[in-house]
Amino acid sequence: MTSTVAMNPVDCRQLGVRYGRMVALEEVTFTVAPGQVYALLGRNGSGKTSLVRCLLGHQKPCSGHIELFEQDVWASRRSLMHRVGVVSEEPDAPPTMTTRQVLQFCAGLYPSWDAVGVEARLHRFRVPQELPFGKLSRGQKAQVSLALALGPRPSLLVLDDPTLGLDAVARREVYDELLGELAERGTTVFITTHDLAGIEGLADRVGILHQGRLLVDASLEDLKARYRKISWAPAQALRLEDLAPYGPLGFRVGSLGGEAVLQGDPAPLLAARPEVQVQDLSLEELFVTLVGADTEVAS
Amino acid sequence: MSVLAVTRREWIGRRNVLLLSLGMGLLQFIGLHLNPDPAQAFDKTSFLAVATGTMYAWAVAALYGATMLSRDLEERRFGFLLNQPLHEAQIFLGKVLAGVGLAFLSGLLACLPPLLLSGFWRQLGMREVGSIMGVWLAGSLVLLLLFHALSIQVRSRSLWLALDLAAWALFFLGVRLLSLRLMAVDGFREMAHLWLGLLIAVSLGLAVAGYLQVSEGRADLQRGHRWVSLTMASTLVLVLLGGWAQVVWTLKHRPAAVQTQARTHGIR
Numbered sequence A: 001m002t003s004t005v006a007m008n009p010v011d012c013r014q015l016g017v018r019y020g021r022m023v024a025l026e027e028v029t030f031t032v033a034p035g036q037v038y039a040l041l042g043r044n045g046s047g048k049t050s051l052v053r054c055l056l057g058h059q060k061p062c063s064g065h066i067e068l069f070e071q072d073v074w075a076s077r078r079s080l081m082h083r084v085g086v087v088s089e090e091p092d093a094p095p096t097m098t099t100r101q102v103l104q105f106c107a108g109l110y111p112s113w114d115a116v117g118v119e120a121r122l123h124r125f126r127v128p129q130e131l132p133f134g135k136l137s138r139g140q141k142a143q144v145s146l147a148l149a150l151g152p153r154p155s156l157l158v159l160d161d162p163t164l165g166l167d168a169v170a171r172r173e174v175y176d177e178l179l180g181e182l183a184e185r186g187t188t189v190f191i192t193t194h195d196l197a198g199i200e201g202l203a204d205r206v207g208i209l210h211q212g213r214l215l216v217d218a219s220l221e222d223l224k225a226r227y228r229k230i231s232w233a234p235a236q237a238l239r240l241e242d243l244a245p246y247g248p249l250g251f252r253v254g255s256l257g258g259e260a261v262l263q264g265d266p267a268p269l270l271a272a273r274p275e276v277q278v279q280d281l282s283l284e285e286l287f288v289t290l291v292g293a294d295t296e297v298a299s
Numbered sequence B: 001m002s003v004l005a006v007t008r009r010e011w012i013g014r015r016n017v018l019l020l021s022l023g024m025g026l027l028q029f030i031g032l033h034l035n036p037d038p039a040q041a042f043d044k045t046s047f048l049a050v051a052t053g054t055m056y057a058w059a060v061a062a063l064y065g066a067t068m069l070s071r072d073l074e075e076r077r078f079g080f081l082l083n084q085p086l087h088e089a090q091i092f093l094g095k096v097l098a099g100v101g102l103a104f105l106s107g108l109l110a111c112l113p114p115l116l117l118s119g120f121w122r123q124l125g126m127r128e129v130g131s132i133m134g135v136w137l138a139g140s141l142v143l144l145l146l147f148h149a150l151s152i153q154v155r156s157r158s159l160w161l162a163l164d165l166a167a168w169a170l171f172f173l174g175v176r177l178l179s180l181r182l183m184a185v186d187g188f189r190e191m192a193h194l195w196l197g198l199l200i201a202v203s204l205g206l207a208v209a210g211y212l213q214v215s216e217g218r219a220d221l222q223r224g225h226r227w228v229s230l231t232m233a234s235t236l237v238l239v240l241l242g243g244w245a246q247v248v249w250t251l252k253h254r255p256a257a258v259q260t261q262a263r264t265h266g267i268r
Helices: A048-055 A099-107 A115-125 A138-150 A168-185 A196-200 A220-226 A240-246 A267-272 A283-291 B002-013 B015-034 B038-067 B070-074 B088-118 B126-155 B160-184 B188-217 B221-253 B255-267
Strands: A010-019 A022-032 A037-042 A063-068 A084-087 A156-160 A188-192 A205-210 A213-219 A227-232 A249-254 A257-263 A277-279
Touching: A010 A048, A022 A048, A022 A063, A022 A205, A037 A048, A037 A283, A048 A063, A048 A156, A048 A188, A084 A138, A099 A115, A099 A138, A099 B002, A115 A138, A115 A168, A138 A156, A138 A168, A156 A168, A196 A283, A205 A220, A205 A283, A213 A220, A213 A283, A220 A227, A220 A283, A227 A283, A240 A257, A240 A267, A249 A283, A257 A283, B002 B015, B002 B088, B015 B038, B015 B088, B038 B070, B038 B088, B038 B126, B070 B126, B070 B221, B088 B126, B088 B188, B126 B160, B126 B188, B126 B221, B160 B188, B160 B221, B188 B221
Parallel strands: A022 A213, A037 A188, A037 A205, A084 A156, A156 A188
Antiparallel strands: A010 A022, A010 A063, A205 A213, A227 A257, A227 A277, A249 A257
16 A cells, blocks of 8 residues: 655754854754645744754754655755755845856756746846846845746745845735745745745744744644734723633733733633623734743743 | 856856956066067066966965855855755865866966967977966965865864864974974985875865865854864874875885985085
């Protein structure tokens, strides 16, 4: 009997990275399933860059390991890169080469290079191909990087903060291109970003990295079901102790009333205090609640 | 083909060096044309042109070596190559090939115009021309590898630099002592052989260290430095031990040859 279970594009186990005495990553474990869009979130310095460097085989972890398509990425980086498209945080194509020269360089390295698709994308983005890469605008560099990453028709796309420094229009174009790719080919995507609003409609699963540890690793649906925001008017004086059974996070009371984020189902509280308002959390609110004030959260 | 793709990428990024070299050669050419000196045109012009070309080629090789990878690493551009399906050996070889080729062509462009004016090519045989080119290529390769290793050691700003300094200091001290022992018996020929052997062995060590820096360090400058340091320290110590063994063997088992040479020098 043949197995029908597809291999996970990313399998990260007990990953640890240290720089001298400083711990950058500690026991980070997660998997990304085929076709999934996994968004890794975290504040600056949370360890995202170290994780991406390990994920791409640029850096050897101090402990644990990462496999892409069931192959150790450090040992098999070269063969794996045939199946992986990468957009780096800082556009890193040679600045003196024109976009056309960069395209020619990459096209020669991949047997499955989609020359027509890349041309079409660059045409859609209106990127001048005869200008040196270094002279393109930030948005154009990101667009070229995305076109290059999609060129080899990758099975896995690794995007390291691809919208960093982009204006709203350029951001939208990047996400639209990604949505098109997902709809057409169902490519697995691993993305790190600070653009929480932009990624919310795209991500299936979210990981939140905080001080080198993976604080949260759950589907976006589960997260939204697990955490609810409640608010109340000043007259309804809810105390922190009233919310204790719900594991309150980010409890705040002011002259206009109070609000808190609760873990678990708030139905019993609502039955007892029907005047309390319940709202879904946006990804950004959730992120700020979980990592904004060094909150301890049981994942 | 992937190696050549890397080489081409490097050349496109540094093509201005070739233009600069050509400009330098043309300047020399114009200078000679405006102030001809028929009395010593061939010898002096040829010597100056070849010397300038050699120095220029080696300077380009050293500069290229110093920026070949460490600048990419510092500016976080090395990831572009690592994100492609390229083996570390292809990346390293492609870059080295680009550097040696660039240095060689730069030297050639810098000295060719004045040499053409002096008629150098007509008066020298292919053997002499081949020797000059061989020296250029070998010198460029050694300087490129040396400056690559040094730039990694300096730019990583890690404490491993202490090991590097200690290893190089020990090596030069050892070479000096071995040379003095041979000089004491007028073994100048043996000393030249010793130096050549040491140079070749250290160059091989530099090549291995450079490759390991890419394959084991990759985008991690400090880790790459560790590999360079360990490889170079071991190489220098081993090479020194080899040199010491050679000197001991020369002095103990070939006294006649050395003594004959010593007598010859004494008569003079």
